[in-house]
Amino acid sequence: xxxxxxxxxxxGGIGRALSLELEARGYGVTRFSRSQDGFDITCEDSVATAxxxxxxxxxxxxxxxxxxxxxxxxxxxxxxxxxxxxSDVFAVNAIGPALILKHSVKLLHKRKRSVFxxxxxxxxxxxxxxxxxxxxxxxxxxxxxxVLRTASIELARTHKHLVCTAIHPGTVATEFTKNYSKHxxxxxxxxxVHILNVLDNLTPEDSGQFFDWAGKPIPW
Ligand SMILES: NC(=O)c1ccc[n+]([C@@H]2O[C@H](COP(=O)([O-])OP(=O)(O)OC[C@H]3O[C@@H](n4cnc5c(N)ncnc54)[C@H](OP(=O)(O)O)[C@@H]3O)[C@@H](O)[C@H]2O)c1
Numbered sequence: 001x002x003x004x005x006x007x008x009x010x011x012g013g014i015g016r017a018l019s020l021e022l023e024a025r026g027y028g029v030t031r032f033s034r035s036q037d038g039f040d041i042t043c044e045d046s047v048a049t050a051x052x053x054x055x056x057x058x059x060x061x062x063x064x065x066x067x068x069x070x071x072x073x074x075x076x077x078x079x080x081x082x083x084x085x086x087s088d089v090f091a092v093n094a095i096g097p098a099l100i101l102k103h104s105v106k107l108l109h110k111r112k113r114s115v116f117x118x119x120x121x122x123x124x125x126x127x128x129x130x131x132x133x134x135x136x137x138x139x140x141x142x143x144x145x146x147v148l149r150t151a152s153i154e155l156a157r158t159h160k161h162l163v164c165t166a167i168h169p170g171t172v173a174t175e176f177t178k179n180y181s182k183h184x185x186x187x188x189x190x191x192x193v194h195i196l197n198v199l200d201n202l203t204p205e206d207s208g209q210f211f212d213w214a215g216k217p218i219p220w
Contacts (some may be wrong), residue, residue, distance in 0.1 A: 002026065002027070002028050003026065003027045003028070003059040003060070004027060004028045004029075004030070004056050004057065004058045004059055004060075005019075005022045005027040005028070005029050005030070005058060005059060005060040005061070005062065006029075006030045006032070006054070006056075006058045006060070006061045006062070006104070006107065007019045007022070007029060007030070007031050007032070007062050007064060008032050008033075008039070008041065008061075008062065008063045008064060008065055008100055009032075009033055009034075009041075009063060009064035009065030009066070009119075010029075010031030010032060010033045010036075010064070011033035011034070011035045011036050012033070012064055012065060012066075012174065012175075012176070013172060013173070013174025013175060013176060013188045014064050014119060014169055014172055014174060014188050014191055014192065014195075015031075015033070015062075015064030015065065016188065017188035017189045017191060017192035018062055018064055018192045018195065018196070019031055020189070020192070021189065021192040021193060021196055022060070022196065025196065027059070027060070028056075030054065030056065030058075032050055033065075034065070037050070041063075041065050041092060041096030041097070041099065041100065042091040042092055042095065042096050044099050044103075047096075047099045047100060047102075047103050048099075048103050051100070051103040051104050051107065052103065054107055056107065057107060057108070057109050057114075058104075058107050058108065058109075058114060059109065059113070059114055059115065060114070060115045060117070060199065061100070061104055061107065061108070061114070061115070061116045061117070062117050062118075062119075063096075063097045063100050063117070063118035063119065064119050065092065065096065065097075066092060066093050066119060066121075066176070067088075067089060067092045067093065067176075068089075068134075068137050068176055068180065069085065069089065069136065069137065070084075070085055070088035070089060070092075071085070072085050073179075074133065074134040074135075074136065074137050074180065075133065075134065075135045075136060076133045076134075077133075078135070081135050081136070085136055086135065086136040086139075086140075088136075089136035089137060089140045090136070090139075090140045090143065092140075093137070093140035093141060093143075093144055094140045094141075094143035094144045094147060097118045097144055097147060097148075098144075098147045098151075100118075101116065101147065101148075101151050104116070105155065105159075108155075108159055108162060109159070109161065110158065110159055110161075111161070112161055113161040113162075113163070113204075114159065114161065114162050114163070115162075115163045115164075115165070115199050115202065116148075116151075116155075116162065116163070116164045116165070117163075117164075117165050117166070117167050117195075117199055118144060118148060118165075118166055118167070119167055119168075119169050119195075120141050120144050120145055120148075120166035120167060120168055120210060121137070121138075121141045121168055122168045122212065122218055123137065123138050123141060124137075124138055124139075124140075124141025124142045124144065124145055124166075125142075125145075125210070125218050125219055125220060126142060126219075126220060127219030127220060128218060128219055142220075144166065145166045145210055145220060148164055148165065148166045148208070148210075149166075149208045149209075149220075151164055152164035152165075152207045152208030153208060156204070156207060156208075160204065161204055162204060162207060163199070163202045163203065163204055163206060163207045164207050164208060165199070165202060165206065165207060165208070165209060165210070165211060166209075166210040166211070167195055167198060167199070167210075167211055167212075167213070168210070168211070168212045168213060168218060169191050169194070169195055169213055170185075170186050170191055170194060170212070170213040171183040171184065171185045171186070172185055172186055172187070172188055172191040173185040173186070173187055173188065174188060191213065194213040194214065195213060197215075198211055198212075198213065198214070198215040201215060
């Protein structure tokens with residue numbers, strides 16, 4: 001039987017590649033994005049309306065949206081931190097995925113495996129933070145990780161086969177990284193293969209954890 005996937009942020013570099021790779025793997029893919037459908041992850045009405053119209057049960061729900069900054073660029077110092085920038089970044093990276101979770105629980109299978117995954121970032125790891133900087137982005141991804149961990153505990157009571165996880169996609173050549181990446185990047189299609197291979201191998205025992213693109217756990 002055909003599997004179904006929902007990709008939020010399907011207009012993004014990684015989201016688009018994930019949607020195409022899922023189709024290549026035989027999934028029926030439902031896509032949402034802000035630029036193409038007006039789906040704004042920061043607006044609960046937008047999320048509730050779009051997800052409320054769906055009656056599919058999804059094997060995979062992937063949140064691939066996110067921002068590094070809302071204009072000023074990621075902060076190098078405390079001096080450059082602003083409440084507006086920080087709350088904008090939190091709205092997209094942490095609150096948005098929480099709203100998706102809230103309104104998509106009914107779209108997950110109860111009696112068989114479903115995966116809910118959001119693209120987080122290694123820089124959201126507190127244990128792995130050796131460089132500092134990027135206050136808004138880092139802390140928004142740490143908050144996202146906590147949302148996923150907390151939801152994994154709640155949902156395990158009703159959805160015993162669910163995997164709810166945070167994934168670091170690697171450093172991927174997209175709009176997102178074009179001004180900031182000093183690291184070697186992978187192309188989005190390759191990143192999509194990595195991410196889906198990791199998700200394919202996770203079991204409900206892995207739910208509530210944070211993995212990198214190679215399937216290695218990342219410290220919180
Ligand atoms: N690229 C990397 O190296 C890298 C590394 C670590 C983590 N990540 C994470 O991976 C995810 C995807 O990154 P990417 O490289 O694919 O970035 P991207 O090409 O810039 O795509 C970002 C996506 O987020 C969507 N988005 C932004 N604000 C939104 C909003 N308010 N409502 C709905 N959608 C919104 C964009 O939608 P529209 O364009 O339609 O507005 C776009 O689809 C992000 O969460 C990022 O933090 C990326």
